[in-house]
Amino acid sequence: MAFSKITLFYAGNSRGKTTLAAIFRSLASGDAKLITERRRLSATQAPHVVLNASIPYIFQNGQWSSLYPDLVVFDDAFVAENVCSGVEIGAEHRQNLHELILGAQGVTLNATLQGHVAKIEQHNKTLKTKADAIPSTQLGSLxxxxxxxxxxxxxxxxxxxxxxxxxxxxxxxxxxxxQSGFSQLALPAFDRLAIEALLARDLPTLDAAAAMRVQAHLSTLGGGGESWVGQGMGLVPSASEGTDYEVCPFCAQDLDGSSVMEAYRTYFSESYADLKASIDRGIAGLARSHGNDAPAAFERAVRVAIQRRDFWKNFVEVPELNIDTAAIARTWNKAREIVLTALNAKKAAPLDAVTLTSADLLALDEYESATSGIVTISDALLAVNPKIALVKEQAASxxxxxxxxxxxxxxxxxxxxxSATNLLCQAYMDEKAAKKITEGLRDTARGALDVYRTAIFPAYETAINAYLVKFNAGFRLGSVTSVNNRSGSSCSYNVLINNVAVAITGNDGDPCFKNTLSAGDRNTLALAFFFASLDQDPQLSQKVVVIDDPMTSLDEHRSLTTVQETGRLLNRVEQVVVLSHSKPFLCAIWQEADKTSRAALKIIRNGTGSVLDTWDVNQDSITEHDKRHAAVSAYIRSQQGTNERAVAAALRPILECYTRVAYPAVFQPGSLLGPFINTCNQRKGTPSEILSESNIIELRDLLDYGNKFHHDTNAAWETEQINDQELLNFCERTLKFTSRS
Incomplete structure (x- = not known):
């Protein structure tokens, strides 16, 4: 039998509607169990199903030849999976509902996110292993x-x-x-230029012949002769007083005729005396600078320097101090003896030039090298003193x-x-870098999912509540949100009854989902979930929607809305299939459908089984109308035969329902029109403006009138006087306001 754009199936209970719905669900998901578990108890052969569409879909040997994933089915299984099992809501229901709300796009986003989360968990395990491989003894407190x-x-x-x-x-x-710093170390120097000059010094005014004559004469006088003659030369001036010639102080004779007197005058002049004095000073200076106490003082200074170095090397970089004081003493003593010997020789013969031998000069060179080495060591030690001062300063504070x-x-x-630890750390850091990349992917995926959730969950909540309003349910949903937990993401929500939040689960005796909602309420909620999920499906136009007995446990007053919503699906989906045991319900859909694109079938008994047959719907058609809108519309048309107070009371709910659908992001479920109007006023004239000023004024006027006929805004609502012209005016204005696009 051929299906059409909308195909209706009528069947009594136990005739096979549920089996047919299960076949459609299996064709969409590929779950063979949905068919095999419904096998007839007396059947001798395995289930075999053939559906002809653009291609044949055959179920045989426990599997389908092809799947049709664009089939969407509302049935008892949908309720049990996404809403509740009986009267209980479990974690699996909230998880399934979460995926239902997300839709295919959101499920893909969530799966991507969970994949990254799982990979991060593996990174964490690997990081712990690699961290444990790094020796704890090297970490210290880090x-x-x-x-x-x-x-x-x-x-x-x-x-x-x-x-x-x-x-x-x-x-x-x-x-x-x-502790003190370093003092200067030094060896006294030999002024070699001065010493050599002194040893070579003579009297330039005394020629060699005269000097020889004086020395020859003095040699005849024996020891001390030179000193005796030198003293006598100093007495000549006093002996010559009163004469016009020089007189010998010893013999009073005239000295003008003496052959050696001129030589004596030069020989015993002041220059000679100064030469002798210079020689004496040189010997005295040598004794002062290089005497026996000087080496001992130097050795003491070296010992002190060594002691200070041994102390300060623990706190600052100090150069090595290798000084062989014994070797220096030997070199020093040798040089001192050479100079002293030369000076004594000069003193013995002041006019004789004394020359140092090459061996003498080499010994002096060795000593000068020693003094230079000591200067270098001393300078290096003195250079440490600023560092020592800094160490002292820093140590003090x-x-x-x-x-x-x-x-x-x-x-x-x-x-x-x-080298070894560097490899371990590099491995750890590489893993951290890999984890960071994965965390970036996770954050990106979470951001994409959050953006999607931010848009989809409030819209879904608004859509659900809009359908609950349409179905005239006595409750609404609040706080429809996505919740992340260790087992994955799930959906959380509250049931609002008279604006009081009722938890979906609760302790025994507390109000909750299972003890506040009737079977009809639960089925109404499931149907609202289903229609709302269809609204969020971006691929809705490609879907074939199967609805199995939506009127189960529904009150009669919700039948019209179900019919209307089913009819609206026709222009939005590929095809609609409705199965029901309620002829009035199916007839209402039939009458609203396009006559050229509808088909009706029935499932009837055939022996011990069931078969499909054509159904003549026209024989069973009936119609119903939305009471509230019908009442207001009827009043506008005739103003007679209508309960005016009921009409007046219907105006505010009509406004609320319109506002919730038109402005879901601002007018959340459970909100009131008064605060909504205040929000509109606050946003007036801004980029986020909701209503124009004229529309705000109109909505305020309509609300003020409607509030007169509700107990929460008017204690005397039951006795509020009604003027028929005023009521007519507000009815027309309300329908006009809510019919705006």
Whole structure:
């Protein structure tokens, strides 16, 4: 039998409607169990199904030849999966409802997100394994992340040494403050140029012949002759007083005729005396600078320097101090003896030039080299003194705990960048980087899903409540939101009865879903869920919608809305199939459908089974109308035979229903028109304007009138006087306002 744009199936109970719905559901999902579990008890062969569409769809040997995923079925299974099992709502219902609300696009987004979440869990396990591989002894007080993040330092060994010294200085701050720095080390120098000049010095005014004559004469006088003659030369002036010639102080004779007197005058002149004095000063100076106390003082200075170096090397970099004082003493003594011997020789013969031998000069060179080495060592030690001063200053104000922490961090840095540990840290950081990439993908996926949820859940809540209003349900849903938990995402919502939130689950004795909603309410809610999910499906035009007995447990006054909503589906989907045991319901759909695109079948008994047959709907057709709108429309037409108070009371609900559908993002379920109008006023003239000023004024006027006939806004609502012309005016204005596009 051929189906049409809308195809109706009528059947009594137990005739096979549920089986037919299960076949459609199996064709969409591929779940063979939906068919095999409905096999007749007396059947001897496996189920075999053939449906002809653009291609034949055959179920045989437990599987379909092809699937038709664009089939959407509302039946008892839909209710049990997405709403409740009996009167109970379980976690699986909320999870299924979550996917139903999300739709195919949202489910794909959620699956992508959950895939990234699972991968992050694996990253975490791998990270723990790689973190445990890093020796804890190297971490110190650092976390693995902080340890691996330590930057390499090229001079870490030197920095560790300096940190150890700073810490040691801080711990010995009092001793450090009392210890002196380095003093200058020095060896006295030999002024070789002056010594050599003195040894070579003579009297330029005394020629050699005269000098020889004087020396020859003095040699005849025996020891001390030169000194005796020199003293006598100093007495000549006093002996010559009163004469016009020089007189010998010994014999009073005239000295003008003496052959050696002129030579004596030059020989015993002031220059000669100065030469002798210079020689004596040189010998005295040598004794002062290079005497026996000088080497001992130098050795003491070296011992002090060594002691100070042994102390300060623990806190600051100090150059090596290798001084062989015994070798220096030998070199020093040899040089001193050479100079002293030369000066004594000069003193014995002042006019004779004394020349140092090459061996003497080499000995003096060795000593000068020793003095230069001591100067170099001394300068290096003195250069440490500013550092010592800094160590003292820092030690006085240092924080031992901080310095110890700095040292530990440096040691951790050194350990972190050792070859073996570096490989372990690199592996850990590579895994962290991979995790970060996955987290970025997760965040992107979550952002996309959240954006989708942000749009879809409020819209779905509004759509559900709009359908509940249409179905004249005595309750609404509130707080329809997505909830993330360890088992995945699920949907959460409250049932609002008289604006009081009732939880979907609760403790025994507390109001909750199972003890506040009737069977009809639960089925109405399921049907609202189904229609709302269709509204959110972007591929709705490709869908074949199957509705199995939507009137089960529904009150009669909801029949018209179900008919209307089913009729509206026709222009939005590929095809609609409705199965029911209610002839009035199916007849109402039949009458509203296009005569050229409808078909009707019935399932009738055939022995012990059932068969399909053509159904003549016209014989059973009946019609119903929406009471509220019909009442208002009827009053406008005739103003007679109508309960005026009921008409007046219908105006505000009509406005509320319109506002909820027209402005779902602003007029949430459970909201009131008064606050909505206030919000409209606040947004007036802004980019987010909701209503124009004239529409706000009109809605306010309509609400003020409608509030007169409701107990929550007018205590005397039952006795409120009604003027028929005024009521007519507000009825017309209400329908006009709610008919705006």
């Amino acid at each position: 976390t693995v992340d902080a340890f691996c993040a330590l930057k390499a330092k090229a001079d870490v060994a030197a920095l560790i040494q300096q940190a150890e010294r700073s810490l040691a200085a801080a711990r010995s701050a009092e001793t450090v403050s009392q 240092a924080n031992v705990t901080t310095l110890a922490a700095d040292l530990a961090k440096l040691k951790s840095t050194e350990a972190r960048h050792s």
